[in-house]
Amino acid sequence: MAASLVVLISGSGSNLQSIIDATQNGILKGEAIVTHVLSNRKNAYGLERASKAGIPTSVHPLLPYKKEYGNEVGRKKYDTDLSEKIIALKPSLVVCAGWMHILSPEVLAPLENRNIGIINLHPALPGAFNGIHAIERAFEAAQQGKITKTGAMVHWVITEVDGGKPILVQEVSIEPQDTVETLENKIHNIEHKILVEAIHNIVSATTDA
Numbered sequence: 001m002a003a004s005l006v007v008l009i010s011g012s013g014s015n016l017q018s019i020i021d022a023t024q025n026g027i028l029k030g031e032a033i034v035t036h037v038l039s040n041r042k043n044a045y046g047l048e049r050a051s052k053a054g055i056p057t058s059v060h061p062l063l064p065y066k067k068e069y070g071n072e073v074g075r076k077k078y079d080t081d082l083s084e085k086i087i088a089l090k091p092s093l094v095v096c097a098g099w100m101h102i103l104s105p106e107v108l109a110p111l112e113n114r115n116i117g118i119i120n121l122h123p124a125l126p127g128a129f130n131g132i133h134a135i136e137r138a139f140e141a142a143q144q145g146k147i148t149k150t151g152a153m154v155h156w157v158i159t160e161v162d163g164g165k166p167i168l169v170q171e172v173s174i175e176p177q178d179t180v181e182t183l184e185n186k187i188h189n190i191e192h193k194i195l196v197e198a199i200h201n202i203v204s205a206t207t208d209a
């Protein structure tokens with residue numbers, strides 16, 4: 001039986017699209033299916049990509065929670081509801097593909113208790129530029145002569161942001177002639193490949209088990 005993927009997004013969804021394409025005509029065909037796409041932003045273009053592929057979507061915005069309950073309580077309620085929404089979708093695997101919220105223990109613990117794994121795509125090498133704006137920070141470090149390579153990875157999600165065990169890592173060289181845009185393009189191109197390959201490695205290992 002094909003693994004059911006719930007994909008969390010916040011933006012364009014180009015990595016979501018690579019997963020959708022792979023489930024329809026690529027290495028994920030027959031072994032995985034995107035059963036739901038959830039975004040924290042209603043205007044995320046990835047929602048349109050999902051709808052065009054006939055995939056159910058939902059939006060789970062943070063602002064209404066903060067407005068009603070305040071920042072701290074609002075975030076906790078947001079995370080608790082997010083966890084319940086994901087669990088109700090009964091995924092085999094949750095994929096963060098440009099999901100721009102830190103997943104708190106309120107989200108992670110209930111999923112772990114149900115053996116629902118979460119993976120994340122991050123545009124940097126393990127331990128290098130955790131968090132947001134990783135590509136820009138790598139480019140800046142290269143400009144300062146501190147590094148000559150960066151990359152992208154898919155990793156298991158734990159409380160420590162981008163600190164989870166890497167599943168797939170691919171390096172990218174930063175050339176002197178690179179701009180932040182050319183570096184972004186190089187990284188985005190490898191992201192689409194390693195995310196699909198990582199999902200394949202996980203679901204095929206589960207199937208073989």
Ligand SMILES: Nc1nc2c(c(=O)[nH]1)N[C@@H](CN(C=O)c1ccc(C(=O)N[C@@H](CCC(=O)O)C(=O)O)cc1)CN2
Nearest residue numbers: 099100101102103120122131132157158159160161162
């Ligand atoms: N507990 C974890 N949560 C998340 C992980 C993780 O490894 N562990 N990976 C991230 C994805 N991510 C980088 O790959 C990332 C996304 C967002 C942030 C962040 O600081 N978000 C801020 C809000 C930023 C915004 O809304 O513009 C926040 O949540 O307060 C850091 C890392 C997904 N989550």
Ligand SMILES: NCC(=O)N[C@@H]1O[C@H](COP(=O)([O-])[O-])[C@@H](O)[C@H]1O
Nearest residue numbers: 011012013014015098121122123131
């Ligand atoms: N820290 C998380 C992070 O930076 N994620 C990054 O968001 C982009 C999503 O693009 P997409 O919406 O086109 O898939 C990707 O480049 C991904 O690595």
